[in-house]
Amino acid sequence: MARIPAAVAAVRQAVRHALPADGLVLVACSGGADSLALASAVRFVHRGGVGLVTVDHGLQEGSDSRASSVASWARSARFDPVDVVTVAVGGRPGGPEAAAREARYEALSAVAARVGAVAVLLGHTRDDQAETVLLALARGAGPRGIAGMPARKGLFVRPLLDVARADTRKACAAQGLVPWDDPHNVDPAFARSRVRGAALPALVEALGPAVVANLARTAGQVATDNAALDALARDALLSAYESGGLEILVLSGMVSAIRTRVLHTWAKQLGASGSALSHRHVEALDALITDWHGQGPVHLPGGIRVARVQGRLVRVA
Incomplete structure (x- = not known):
């Protein structure tokens, strides 16, 4: 043969x-x-x-x-x-x-x-x-x-x-x-x-x-870590979610790697396109939690606006 x-x-x-x-x-x-x-x-x-x-x-x-x-x-x-x-x-x-x-x-x-x-x-x-x-x-x-x-x-x-x-x-x-x-x-x-x-x-x-x-091997290793962090972030999102928004107090207690994934996932749930959603959008959302000084709403892809209102992140008109 x-x-x-x-x-x-x-x-x-x-x-x-x-x-x-x-x-x-x-x-x-x-x-x-x-x-x-x-x-x-x-x-x-x-x-x-x-x-x-x-x-x-x-x-x-x-x-x-x-x-x-x-x-x-x-x-x-x-x-x-x-x-x-x-x-x-x-x-x-x-x-x-x-x-x-x-x-x-x-x-x-x-x-x-x-x-x-x-x-x-x-x-x-x-x-x-x-x-x-x-x-x-x-x-x-x-x-x-x-x-x-x-x-x-x-x-x-x-x-x-x-x-x-x-x-x-x-x-x-x-x-x-x-x-x-x-x-x-x-x-x-x-x-x-x-x-x-x-x-x-x-x-x-x-x-x-x-x-x-x-x-190529690095890609596989990072993907494995991402999967673990994303699983933790899904649970964290549920813990922070309340009446259509996210509780600032709960978010502020999360480590950055989890919190930013929570914000990324939530933004997509609101309707922001994953391909258009960038790290700058997530950083702006994170600043509403970690660097709050009265700033206005964050503009996300798809005409979505998110603001900090009475201790929560909420979508606003």
Whole structure:
């Protein structure tokens, strides 16, 4: 029996650990090396149904042809169902990367709901995770950002977060799969492309190749700590909540790491968008507790205003 190439085995092993035991799963596949290697591995490993979705963002000439090619390959490889979804990116808030990401996840969620999939698998690798950590550090995003991309969140599963990008390319080559190279991945107009093409290679040169795995491992460690702190914060929020507001006396007795998480969670419950809610908003809310000198309401995303009234933080008109 021919020996399975190491890269193919690594991808399959990662997928085997991450997949649900049964049920229909969908692979989100752009045709790039990461998602193509993932799709091939899932098709080989999973005992249940395996479908594939490719999303055409319409941002590049010929993107519709590329999506059709991915779908044709998927049908020939016996994926079922196979969906091509075209999304509209323009007019969404945030930059083009954020808008495309939001549109893509909406489309994937809609297909999963329609076909009854138990999971949607994404091809993000260890290198993607390291890039995410660097971008978060550059933005001063704090623990939530440094935690990077979760291995699992709701329907979405990322089996390859411990697999190197180089291994997905090797896995494709070993199986005769020809990946598509997205020109956006090397376009310096995008921050992630600059990290990928310049910042991370410079760190590798200065600190050695282990820096990529170490950054990705840091994300996992911080995510574990975040989960514990968030659980404590959920209990703390319940203890502070009273008649639609939060009791200042209870909040002031909390350590900062818990209190700020309580405020962040409460702001989202009031309707503030999580993507628009920044550390500055939370710091302003915290100042109503820890640095109170009669200041006016704090303005949160979505036209929400919060003020300190008679010993409580409350939403005001």
